[in-house]
Amino acid sequence: MKKPLVELSDCIACGVCAEVSPxxxxxxxxxxxxxxxxxxxxxxxxxxxxxYCPTDCISWTVE
Ligand code: SF4
Numbered sequence: 001m002k003k004p005l006v007e008l009s010d011c012i013a014c015g016v017c018a019e020v021s022p023x024x025x026x027x028x029x030x031x032x033x034x035x036x037x038x039x040x041x042x043x044x045x046x047x048x049x050x051x052y053c054p055t056d057c058i059s060w061t062v063e
Pocket of ligand 1: 006010011012013014015016017018025033049052053054055056057058
């Protein structure tokens, strides 16, 4: 299954991904991006988040 992955060391916690794809990405209380556990991830939304992430730290992984 394809799942989004955030390279946290490059993430600046700008929140853009959570705005573009709120079902998948969430800015957690600790200030880190969290990825929801879903059966399927909405590809178009995640691809938008990948496109708009200012540090290019979101990618797809296959589990
Ligand atoms: S858009 Fe990128 S840099 Fe911004 S919070 Fe999301 S993963 Fe982090």
